Amino acid sequence: MNGAAVEVMGVEKVFGRGSEEEVTALSGVDLTIAPGEFVTLIGPSGCGKSTFLRLIGNLLEPTAGSVEVFGKSAHQARMDQDYGMVFQHAGLFDWRRVAANIELPLELRGWSKADRSDRSKEMLDLVKLPDFGGHYPRQLSGGMQQRVAIARALSFEPRLLLMDEPFGALDEMTREHMQGELLRIWHETGTTVVFVTHSISESAFLSNRVVVLSPRPGRIHSIVEIGLGERSEDTREDPRFFEASTEVREALRAVEDGS
Amino acid sequence: MPQSVHVSKPLRMVLTTLVAIGLVVLLWEGYKWVGQQTGDQIPGTDIDLLVTTDDLTMPHAKDILGELVSDIRDGRNTLPMSLYLLKKAWFTLQEAAIGFFLGLVVGLTLAVLMLRWRVVERGLLPWINVSQTIPLIALAPIIVTWGRLNDMPDLFSISLIAAYLTFFPVAVSALRGLQSPDAADVELMRSYAASWRTTLFKLRLPAARAYLFPALKIAATLSVVGAIVGEISIGTKTGLGRAILEFAQRYAVFPERLYASVIGAAFLGLSVFGLITLVERMFVGRTGEAAT
Numbered sequence: 314m315n316g317a318a319v320e321v322m323g324v325e326k327v328f329g330r331g332s333e334e335e336v337t338a339l340s341g342v343d344l345t346i347a348p349g350e351f352v353t354l355i356g357p358s359g360c361g362k363s364t365f366l367r368l369i370g371n372l373l374e375p376t377a378g379s380v381e382v383f384g385k386s387a388h389q390a391r392m393d394q395d396y397g398m399v400f401q402h403a404g405l406f407d408w409r410r411v412a413a414n415i416e417l418p419l420e421l422r423g424w425s426k427a428d429r430s431d432r433s434k435e436m437l438d439l440v441k442l443p444d445f446g447g448h449y450p451r452q453l454s455g456g457m458q459q460r461v462a463i464a465r466a467l468s469f470e471p472r473l474l475l476m477d478e479p480f481g482a483l484d485e486m487t488r489e490h491m492q493g494e495l496l497r498i499w500h501e502t503g504t505t506v507v508f509v510t511h512s513i514s515e516s517a518f519l520s521n522r523v524v525v526l527s528p529r530p531g532r533i534h535s536i537v538e539i540g541l542g543e544r545s546e547d548t549r550e551d552p553r554f555f556e557a558s559t560e561v562r563e564a565l566r567a568v569e570d571g572s
Numbered sequence: 573m574p575q576s577v578h579v580s581k582p583l584r585m586v587l588t589t590l591v592a593i594g595l596v597v598l599l600w601e602g603y604k605w606v607g608q609q610t611g612d613q614i615p616g617t618d619i620d621l622l623v624t625t626d627d628l629t630m631p632h633a634k635d636i637l638g639e640l641v642s643d644i645r646d647g648r649n650t651l652p653m654s655l656y657l658l659k660k661a662w663f664t665l666q667e668a669a670i671g672f673f674l675g676l677v678v679g680l681t682l683a684v685l686m687l688r689w690r691v692v693e694r695g696l697l698p699w700i701n702v703s704q705t706i707p708l709i710a711l712a713p714i715i716v717t718w719g720r721l722n723d724m725p726d727l728f729s730i731s732l733i734a735a736y737l738t739f740f741p742v743a744v745s746a747l748r749g750l751q752s753p754d755a756a757d758v759e760l761m762r763s764y765a766a767s768w769r770t771t772l773f774k775l776r777l778p779a780a781r782a783y784l785f786p787a788l789k790i791a792a793t794l795s796v797v798g799a800i801v802g803e804i805s806i807g808t809k810t811g812l813g814r815a816i817l818e819f820a821q822r823y824a825v826f827p828e829r830l831y832a833s834v835i836g837a838a839f840l841g842l843s844v845f846g847l848i849t850l851v852e853r854m855f856v857g858r859t860g861e862a863a864t
Contacts, residue, residue, distance in 0.1 A: 406775070
């Protein structure tokens with residue numbers, strides 16, 4: 314299909330092939346993600362959702378099948394730096410100030426110092442940390458560090474954002490706040506997001522579609538369409554949000570029942 | 573509650589150093605005094621003390637410290653012992669410095685090679701460990717003989733001996749530091765399509781600094797030890813090692829002199845240790861206090 318942001322076809326991933334610890338992490342996975350879409354991958358541990366994300370980012374190579382990103386091979390897309398990545402732990406470099414952390418991908422792309430500094434200021438505004446460019450990561454709270462990591466991932470305006478449980482280490486309040494921030498940024502930038510989580514409410518609140526995975530071997534069990542439209546903090550108390558959450562929850566129960 | 577007295581940091585360092593020296597002197601003299609009272613036995617027993625406390629074995633602290641300011645002949649000149657030792661230490665410092673930098677370059681190179689190729693790590697690491705089990709005293713004459721056959725100055729041979737000691741902590745700790753970044757950090761660099769070299773310079777080397785500097789402090793003091801042992805086993809005409817060798821031969825007459833020269837060697841070791849600490853502050857810099 315032309316014009317898809319991510320096209321995953323018949324993908325299989327086997328770790329330690331031929332060894333005694335051979336594990337099939339993913340098997341027979343097909344998924345198409347449209348540009349501008351927000352897709353969440355959810356499933357019990359061991360279902361291969363992080364592996365799935367890393368295959369899209371070409372941090373892992375599939376054993377069989379193909380992964381295309383914006384119509385090119387995943388490898389080419391990584392070489393072209395078409396996506397930004399955010400991990401569970403912010404992974405900021407301690408020895409760099411916040412602004413220098415955000416500028417790291419720009420530095421690697423050979424941007425001039427002035428351009429880099431302009432962009433990191435913009436990004437700090439976007440994640441609402443305008444006064445923290447000169448701080449060191451350790452001086453920031455966990456939520457603030459994660460916002461810096463998002464700013465770093467978005468600094469070069471990638472068309473795709475890959476997020477691996479980015480709010481998993483945050484407390485509930487910070488987490489909800491960050492979800493709101495992420496949706497705002499998503500609206501402002503129009504980027505495609507693939508988001509891994511193990512939180513049902515998070516998946517329902519954030520995404521257009523929730524991809525529910527089943528474990529051993531990881532497969533797509535079902536895909537839940539979330540028709541919530543534009544979200545706000547009120548959405549969290551909207552009956553339709555409960556319905557959406559329930560639908561995801563029931564899909565996950567079906568996974569555990571093995572049906 | 574009493575207010576704690578605020579003292580500036582350099583002053584505090586001087587004070588703690590003085591207190592530490594005072595404590596050592598007190599222990600020394602206290603032990604000596606006890607030994608004198610009991611006839612070199614542990615009080616209340618017939619068990620002999622490990623070290624006898626006569627003035628030949630343990631000269632009084634004031635005699636040792638006094639020796640540092642009393643005159644000694646150096647060729648045709650006469651000068652205070654402390655200056656004499658400082659002059660000798662200058663030679664030793666040069667050998668140690670060359671050895672230190674050689675060890676640094678060799679150690680870092682080995683660490684990067686071991687990082688790059690697993691095979692190199694598996695093949696080389698055991699030999700790096702074995703290298704430190706060879707007695708320096710056996711190795712020194714070999715290095716010197718090679719050096720002289722190749723028209724190298726003895727100073728360089730001694731530096732090689734110092735480097736032999738210093739490359740080890742550098743290689744081992746640098747490798748650990750280079751391998752210290754999280755898998756996620758490495759994945760992040762991969763997501764930027766960063767080359768191995770870029771990842772080395774932007775991620776691994778900066779991350780290794782925290783591991784490297786403690787090892788550099790050890791390496792710096794080892795370089796002094798290596799230089800002194802090198803001087804002693806070669807029989808050079810100058811340097812602290814030479815001074816220690818000479819005073820050791822005349823220990824029966826002037827025991828304080830050997831102790832004074834040992835203090836000189838310790839002082840040199842501490843100086844290079846302090847120097848590396850200063851460089852560390854410049855290179856590692858502040859990374860901020862932890863969030864409250």
